Amino acid sequence: SQKIEQNSEALNIQEGKTATLTCNYTNYSPAYLQWYRQDPGRGPVFLLLIRENEKEKRKERLKVTFDTTLKQSLFHITASQPADSATYLCVFPWGFDMRFGAGTRLTVKP
Amino acid sequence: NAGVTQTPKFQVLKTGQSMTLQCAQDMNHNSMYWYRQDPGMGLRLIYYSASEGTTDKGEVPNGYNVSRLNKREFSLRLESAAPSQTSVYFCASSEGGQDEQFFGPGTRLTVL
Numbered sequence: 608s609q610k611i612e613q614n615s616e617a618l619n620i621q622e623g624k625t626a627t628l629t630c631n632y633t634n635y636s637p638a639y640l641q642w643y644r645q646d647p648g649r650g651p652v653f654l655l656l657i658r659e660n661e662k663e664k665r666k667e668r669l670k671v672t673f674d675t676t677l678k679q680s681l682f683h684i685t686a687s688q689p690a691d692s693a694t695y696l697c698v699f700p701w702g703f704d705m706r707f708g709a710g711t712r713l714t715v716k717p
Numbered sequence: 718n719a720g721v722t723q724t725p726k727f728q729v730l731k732t733g734q735s736m737t738l739q740c741a742q743d744m745n746h747n748s749m750y751w752y753r754q755d756p757g758m759g760l761r762l763i764y765y766s767a768s769e770g771t772t773d774k775g776e777v778p779n780g781y782n783v784s785r786l787n788k789r790e791f792s793l794r795l796e797s798a799a800p801s802q803t804s805v806y807f808c809a810s811s812e813g814g815q816d817e818q819f820f821g822p823g824t825r826l827t828v829l
Contacts (some may be wrong), residue, residue, distance in 0.1 A: 651818075
């Protein structure tokens, strides 16, 4: 069956470093995927969408890659700040709707 | 422009009680969704409404019913609450089926 895995439940990094979060999928070939940010006690907020033919997408300090051969997406935050601390979710289309990974909780320490 | 609103924010029920969670959006979106979020499991789709007048089951529909009251409003009903339904419930909306989704603030439900 189809499966989405976000490799780390939690990731701790120092302010100013680059955070890299991983999302893997199996038995599936999505045409695109999305990344969302979720803060405690709040609903997820959309960040980026990348299509299978785009390989890389950037938005300010955020960068997403999509490797259909490895069946993997990487989400990077450069020059990380404590305000980037949150849970980040990768999301794939599934029929009409979307399927969410369990998320990676990122903590950026000052 | 409030986006997606949900009521109530918190609710405690006893096993067997019923309740309705309300959701409204003011973005004129066609599609609306109900998710539940449990620790370590990510968001799971309960029901969705692709457009006004239609509803369909998602990944975990058992024990729930929904009503798409009009284009703005989409409610979720628990007819006979069970402890397994203790969760955080999110409503979301989008322009179309696989577009960016906008989420409400969530309802934290505890069933004793």
